[in-house]
Amino acid sequence: MLFLGLGIILLALKYLEFGAVAEWSWWIVLSPFAVAVAWWTWADWSGYTKKRAMDRENVRKQARIDKSREALGLGIKKRK
Known part of the structure; x- marks a missing residue:
């Protein structure tokens, strides 16, 4: 859930072009969502x-x- 929240915050900051996040690549901004999917997959599998x-x-x-x-x-x- 932490990674999902972080991803939403970073996505909002990138969309609104706020601060240093506006200059980051989309791959970096969207990476917390990939980590959240990996975590949920592992948690269900294990x-x-x-x-x-x-x-x-x-x-x-x-x-x-x-x-x-x-x-x-x-x-x-x-x-x-």
């Missing part, structure tokens, strides 16, 4: 995206379990 999603779901699931146990007065059990 399973990084799926692992992050599963980690978020596990944290939400554990929070629901802890909240339910506390509501029932059972307390929160510590994992070993």
